[in-house]
Amino acid sequence: MKKTYVLIVLLLSIFLVHAQNTTDFFSKSDMFFKTNVKNGRVTYKSIKDSPEPLNELIQIAKGISVDKINLDEYQAFWINGYNLSVIKGIIANYPLKSPLDIDGFFDKIKYDIGGKNITLNDMEHQLLEDNYSKDPRMHFALVCAGLGCPPIIDEAYTPTRLNSQLARQTQKALNDPNFIQVSKNKVKISQIFIWYKSDFNPDGKVTDFINRYKSEKLPKNIKVSYYPYDWTLNDFE
DSSP states (O other), rough: HHHHHHHHHHHHHHHHHHHHHHHHHHHHHHHHHHHEEEEEEHHHHHHHHHHHHHHHHHHHHTTTOOOOOOOOHHHHHHHHHHHHHHHHHHHHHTTTTTTGGGGTTTTTTTTTTTTTEHHHHHHHIIIIIITTTTTTGGGGGGGOOOSSSSSSSSOOTTTTTHHHHHHHHHHHHHHHHHEEEEEEEHHHHHHHHHTTTTHOOOOOHHHHHHHHHOOOOOOOOOEEEEEEOOOOOOOOO
16 A cells, blocks of 8 residues: 555656646747747847856756657647757857758757757657648748748747647748749749658648648649748848
């Protein structure tokens, strides 16, 4: 009986610590993004000058472990974790003109986060990619620090709001005339749609996915091409 009681107390303590850590992470991430994201861009200079809030967030995230059994929490944590890690990598090398100016930015530099020592590419492809085909809207949530990406959100993704946030960001991107460039019977779209074509519509055209969220629908026979990806830093100056 005593052993059972001790086990229950231990499990409860672990649960409470996890809940406190994730609550702090989402709450402080929300404050960080609200403070440092302006018009879909990041105030890198301000963060570089006062890095303490970001460093605190990274430290909190380091000790958090999330499981896919709580899928909304898992996805929200790793989307925020990815975006925060990108910002951390940029300010470590700031000022610069593009994330591609940093050698191995996506595939070599590792971040200590979520109980893992992991690169940005591995966060995306090993931890989140399995969910893309189920919910390709996440492509509009992960922001790689380039202007070619959909704009970064000025709040944290949270488990309780994740679905509505992903829907809003997807609609925002697909109704942006700079992101979906329509001219008569032609449309130019981001290379995101060719890199991840099977995620967006494995059995049809990417325009079918776009039309789910676009207010002015693209005609079925519209000619599709892809404009070059803009790797210019998404810096708010």
